[in-house]
Amino acid sequence: MTKNLTLFDIGAADLEASLNRAFEAWVVHRANSQSRAKSERPLSDESVNVYREMWQAFAKFCAERNLDLRDIAVSDLEVFLTVRGTGPDPEHPRQTTRGGNLSARYANRYLVLVQKVTQFQARVDGEETNRAAALLRERPEYRYAEAADKDPPPEYLDEMQARLLIAYLTRAPQPDSNEKMTWKTVRDRTAVALMLGAGLAPGDVRSLKLDGVITVGGRRAGVPWKLALEGNGNSPARETPVADWAGRQLAFWLRIRAQQGIPGDYLFPSTMNGTQWSHTRCFEASRDVLEGAKLGKDAGGLFKLRHTFALRQLRKGKSEEDVARWLGLLDINSMTRYRRIVIGYQDVV
The missing domain is CATH 1.10.150 (DNA polymerase; domain 1)
Known part of the structure; x- marks a missing residue:
């Protein structure tokens, strides 16, 4: 009617x-x-x-x-x-x-x-x-x-939360559950994996192109170890390292994407037609992954992953200049917020 x-x-x-x-x-x-x-x-x-x-x-x-x-x-x-x-x-x-x-x-x-x-x-x-x-x-x-x-200190995942999330992102469906592993399931989990394991923001995930995935020169054949991101009005073009576990998850997604025959340049397309993931849908899908991992879906959840990556790199002794460049930060003073945190968790991501 x-x-x-x-x-x-x-x-x-x-x-x-x-x-x-x-x-x-x-x-x-x-x-x-x-x-x-x-x-x-x-x-x-x-x-x-x-x-x-x-x-x-x-x-x-x-x-x-x-x-x-x-x-x-x-x-x-x-x-x-x-x-x-x-x-x-x-x-x-x-x-x-x-x-x-x-x-x-x-x-x-x-x-x-x-x-x-x-x-x-x-x-x-x-x-x-x-x-x-x-x-x-x-x-x-x-x-x-x-x-x-x-500006409060950044929220981040503690050691146990990080381990639980990594386990959730990288595990196969359980035989005794009704969980379905569709291509979108793998896409969503891999997107979150790169937020935690490569420090990407949701906008980076949406705009990342296939040719930005760098595999050559890595320690494991066929496993991505670095990402190249295009610049925009808020951040310059940059490269950022990928944690080993996140690289393996990304390699898995690339195989699934190829098997599905998804066209287009975007690493994480919205549909089988290869169109770009929308801001809202990317946010909702990533938030649901965190909820599935029992980490909740609070507003700061996605950027907790990026902050965890930054803290992990600083914990490993990387310079603030390097970490800022990997995050795409134009102002090195943005790193001061991390100095307030006493990093007590282990290098798990």
Whole structure:
């Protein structure tokens, strides 16, 4: 049965489309910007995808309440952040929340996005900028959200957690279980293996190409030992080592991928057609792997893996400069957060 659209439905759809066009115009503006200011530089594809998902949730919220950018009040933003934090919203799953609330850092980044797009659209329309987002960001919990003392030490896996996860990622299905080992199961587990065993971020996993897997020159024939990643707006092109166990898991995935005849350049495609894994689907699949390994699916779970890799390398005596380069960090000062941690676990990953 076809739904009968009311005038409100049509109006809301038009407003939502208009708000999304404002975002896309802002992205194009950033792409064409010649400014050296960090706030005006072109955005990486990964950043655009993340911001687009964030903005679409905001546009939907505004359209449902008939709020144009010029109409938004501080109270509207407060309600939105509350709704966004308490979910669940299957189309836009929470990714950086703690309990039932958005973290101050994530909420502030949402407000920054709203502020920037609103400022851009006001300039285009020749109007005064709505300062609701800027006013809300002046509150202490948001003003200091990015301060160094608000940046907690990174969460990481302890020795037992790391061993249990590795065992889960690399084991075959148990004969007495109903577990199915599909090609997507192997893909998902291998993706998580590279987060833990090579320090990749979810965005790295999504963008990694087949020709970035380096096998030649390794200790074991046919087993990848290094990855080459393309640069983007947030990090330079780089190479990063792969732990032995993760390399073996990657070799297994490459065999499965070849057997399935999956085309395309992406190492971890979304479908049998070889299309790129979406930000949301990659996050959900990786999170479910952690849940299957009994590690939970909390918001910081995926980056715990990357932090564990970094700590392992520092534990082995690798320099901060090397580890920063492997992680794709442009600022060596980002490594200071690891110095606060007394590394007491063994070299297990």
